[in-house]
Amino acid sequence: MSTLHIVGVHGIRQGSAATTAGLSSRWQKSVAAALAVTGDADRVGPVEVTVPSYQSAFPKTATRYIRLGPETADAADAPVDEEEEEFILEALASYEPSAVDDAEADDASLVPGRTLGEGWLTPRILRRAHAVDRKVGKGATARLMWLVREAHTYLRDEETSAAVRAKVREALVETGTSMVIAHSLGSVVFYDMLSRGEIPDTRGGEPGVTTLVTCGSPLSWLAVRAGVHTTGGPLAVPAGVEWTNLYASNDYVAKGGGLAHLASGVVDVKVNNGALQPHDVHRYLDKAAVSERILKAAAGRGK
The missing domain is CATH 3.40.50 (Rossmann fold)
Incomplete structure (x- = not known):
């Protein structure tokens, strides 16, 4: 056989x-x-x-080391750019559509100090991530962001x-x-x-x-x-x-x-x-x- x-x-x-x-x-x-x-x-x-x-x-970027939490010393990287920000926002919105309105109403001060490597996540991402966590469960976006960022790298970097x-x-x-x-x-x-x-x-x-x-x-x-x-x-x-x-x-x-x-x-x-x-x-x-x-x-x- x-x-x-x-x-x-x-x-x-x-x-x-x-x-x-x-x-x-x-x-x-x-x-x-x-x-x-x-x-x-x-x-x-x-x-x-x-x-x-x-x-x-x-590439050995924050895609590898992403954390929605305290800054990681080993993970130097540039901040999220405008194009990637839109990709992340769209991914989070499609994951939990009902969180979108909540995210727009939130104040960025609700989630101070959360970073992505050494590049600060934008206030818009932080608000939406916070809203998704409230809807889905604490820490949900911390897990999802690994996939979202590597998917972005794959789909946008030929x-x-x-x-x-x-x-x-x-x-x-x-x-x-x-x-x-x-x-x-x-x-x-x-x-x-x-x-x-x-x-x-x-x-x-x-x-x-x-x-x-x-x-x-x-x-x-x-x-x-x-x-x-x-x-x-x-x-x-x-x-x-x-x-x-x-x-x-x-x-x-x-x-x-x-x-x-x-x-x-x-x-x-x-x-x-x-x-x-x-x-x-x-x-x-x-x-x-x-x-x-x-x-x-x-x-x-x-x-």
Whole structure:
């Protein structure tokens, strides 16, 4: 029985020391756990997971070290510029629309001294972040800002995004995979590649990837979607690609919801990731829904 190759596309905050070998090993263990739970390991046969590390493609800026709290001595960076400010404001507004009016009414003095590295967050961002925290829960924006800033860097810095996509494409070519699992910002990266027609052709004129599983995806955010296709338009599922999207109700990145309402052809699967770290990739990978998609991909192996 031939090996089923799976390429994983990781999200943010992997750390500059994260390697392809390390990420691949950890994802492999979680996938093996899913297959063990469902008892599908024997039917699937050998599986090899490759997760190319693209962390080095990101500039070492506050995107890496962001904190909504006391200034961090190691995180020198320039202040948020006007364009990024608008991106952050839009992301926070789409995450919790009802917080927008509250944010405009707030006074900046309510949240003094909160910084982003050595660059001060603007009063508008501070007011909206404070309003979102009131609506969603204390510390919500501290977690969200990691994703928002790295998403901004990916979507607005063509040199960075091209380097990230090149890393993923290299893994797709080397493995000849038909299955991709993309987590968090990784779902944005892979959807961007689909939209650009950058998936390697290994099926005689058609993209080689036929099975896509996304987990904890932020693609429903207006500010993120605007960077990968026309704002307000539906997400497009390419012909021949079976797309399953996993989301947890308390995953703050996925906004507790799926993608099917934005794209016909996407199958949403709600999973329970518990109360602690519901966005963690390994809490998604060990689910029966992942095992089921792997089993189906394995059944079509070699066709």
